[in-house]
Amino acid sequence: MHSKTSDAREHAPLSRTARDGLKIVIVGGFGVGKTTMVRSVSEIRPLSTEETMTQAGVGIDDASLVQDKTTTTVAFDFGRISLDEQMVLYLFGAPGQERFWFLWDRLFMGTLGAVVLVDTNRLSDSWYAIDRLEHHGTPFIVARNNFGEPQHTLEEVRAALDLPPDVPIVDCDARERDSSKAVLVELVKHLYSLSTSSSAALESTA
Template identity: 60%
Template sequence: MDFKGSDTIPGPRAEDQLPHTAQSAAKIVIVGGFGVGKTTMVGSVSEITPLTTEETMTQAGIGVDDNFGSASKTATTVAMDFGRISITEQLVLYLFGTPGQQRFWFLWNGLFEGALGAVVLVDTRRLEVSFDVMGRLEERGVPFVVAVNAFPDAPRYAIEELRTALDLTPDIPIMECDARRRASSRDVLMTLMRFLHSLAMTGSRT
């Protein structure tokens, strides 16, 4: 049904449709620099086939998109990734992966509206990309946790070393993860939830 040349546009598969019992939705945004694995993370935890507006990187991106350290990367997210997790019959959690490239920052405006919090995904080979992203979140007052995506060929650092390198305050959780693994990505989301919960308890940093 969904091959090229078909006239009908395929809608969601039956099992991907939002249950009618769903009444409310919460939103989490996954951000990070270029090529840190946001798409992978949304895909590994989403219960629906994640929707992605990822396109093959073209000649036009050469020299514009800095893909240092990910030379084999041939596709990048031009708009966003979208995934969903049903928490209860009434409550769904939406995951949005958003592009790290600076020229897509205009998308952030709508995306962070009403978001509970954010996950900043970091690649140790290109830490500097994360600074801008974290700065923007702080400006907006969006609470976030930092997840270091452990690429197999990336250098490993002690978490505390990374905390210093990223100039994170001690209250912001930072952890290692493997965005390809569902359990690992789920743990990242759990960490964010616990962090938000502790913020709600203390009432600080709203």
């Protein structure tokens, strides 16, 4: 049986005033909460490609730190959120298992920006995502998904990930709609500031 929320989400038409659609990708290591984030924030019933985890992940993916987890994304998650009357974000959640990483490069096509979701218990799982985004030249922010009391400051996380100072890093709880929305707003602000600084640079050379 569907909850009240999912019923409402099944009939959430795109606003007639929507003008700008931005493709945003949520990436990160296995089980950091990418699907959870797309689900919590999407105003339409999200499309998910979850499958029960199989033996193929044993010895490769460390599920011990996400013990309630029984499914994994095998293609991508898709959701939508309207930030204001004109701006709509189309959200794609990437699959986290290493055997599906070949899908990432396709997923990045046409992407304006990305959120790298990290779990500080498994920071090294985020390196591949950051590496691919840098390779594609896709702007991104980092969001630490809090699975309990944080053990490190955000500046310590920045240093551990060797993030440039201009890459924003924020805290979130991917299960909470408002928290996930705040992450997306932070990403849009970052994209906006990058675009205004590059137009200012162009004007100064004109």
